[in-house]
Amino acid sequence: MKTIGIIGTGKMGEALIESIIHLEYRIIGSDVNNKTRQMISQQYGIKMFDDNYELAKNSDIILLAVKPQYIQPVLKEISEFSGLVISIAAGITIRQIKESIPGSRIARVMPNTPCLVGEMAAGYSFSDDATQQDKKIVNELLNTAGVAVQLDENLIDAVTGLSGSGPAFVARLINYFILAGKNSGLSEKTARQLTVQTFLGTAKLLQKKNLSPEELITMVSSPGGTTIEGRKVLEKSDIKEVIDNTVLAAVNKSKELGKNK
Numbered sequence: 001m002k003t004i005g006i007i008g009t010g011k012m013g014e015a016l017i018e019s020i021i022h023l024e025y026r027i028i029g030s031d032v033n034n035k036t037r038q039m040i041s042q043q044y045g046i047k048m049f050d051d052n053y054e055l056a057k058n059s060d061i062i063l064l065a066v067k068p069q070y071i072q073p074v075l076k077e078i079s080e081f082s083g084l085v086i087s088i089a090a091g092i093t094i095r096q097i098k099e100s101i102p103g104s105r106i107a108r109v110m111p112n113t114p115c116l117v118g119e120m121a122a123g124y125s126f127s128d129d130a131t132q133q134d135k136k137i138v139n140e141l142l143n144t145a146g147v148a149v150q151l152d153e154n155l156i157d158a159v160t161g162l163s164g165s166g167p168a169f170v171a172r173l174i175n176y177f178i179l180a181g182k183n184s185g186l187s188e189k190t191a192r193q194l195t196v197q198t199f200l201g202t203a204k205l206l207q208k209k210n211l212s213p214e215e216l217i218t219m220v221s222s223p224g225g226t227t228i229e230g231r232k233v234l235e236k237s238d239i240k241e242v243i244d245n246t247v248l249a250a251v252n253k254s255k256e257l258g259k260n261k
């Protein structure tokens, strides 16, 4: 059985442990934080290290889940590692990891926050030397934690703008729907319950019935009914352009941050 060593068992590291713990891997972890180490080993029964070098020595696969600003010293500590390194650190490129750990094969992942509830949307890419088995492993691990799509590294900025930053954009829209519900006389609590469930239900309906958004829109728009009346306002507005510009601004910022690396 292969051993996965998770470096950094904070929010994302823990969420990934929770998602993959039932798979056929031995999981170990390391973290600088004493309390986090204790909590993780108690909660999940996994061996925790306070030394990344030791963890790497005991791992076949490393999952890097520390904040990008702390990544450089960690890469130095594990520079002798040879094997598959899966990094979820935002903005850290395959080239940067390869330069620090020359013997490694790399998967770079752009996850998003719903990973915390097992509903991650992620894009990922590999270094050229990644093997078919590496690809199989990464695909299995990530799709257990949600939905993950393999793509070229130059598209990671697009993923960052769409699904990486997306939860904040969607939450903003949800907030506006709640306010609209309140303006129509509902209490905040009721407006919130109904809005969140409407977003969740709509997304599940699209996913589970494999419907396109247009098909769903047609399904719920009876001629002369309430939905069509609302759509007239929505579709006459510049919402399409606003959303397009929102995602584009995030994509461009991701590209700009990448250039400084």
Ligand SMILES: NC(=O)c1ccc[n+]([C@@H]2O[C@H](COP(=O)([O-])OP(=O)(O)OC[C@H]3O[C@@H](n4cnc5c(N)ncnc54)[C@H](OP(=O)(O)O)[C@@H]3O)[C@@H](O)[C@H]2O)c1
Pocket: 007, 008, 009, 010, 011, 012, 013, 030, 031, 032, 033, 036, 052, 065, 066, 067, 068, 070, 073, 074, 088, 089, 090, 110, 111, 112, 113, 114, 164
């Ligand atoms: N959170 C998100 O929604 C999200 C979304 C996309 C991508 N990501 C990526 O996921 C990664 C992890 O983010 P997170 O939100 O899970 O961060 P986090 O909650 O801060 O977890 C990181 C953990 O790593 C520990 N740590 C710091 N330096 C370390 C070192 N040298 N060796 C071992 N452990 C160390 C931290 O301890 P201390 O707390 O004591 O520093 C903390 O327990 C980041 O690279 C981020 O870019 C996160």
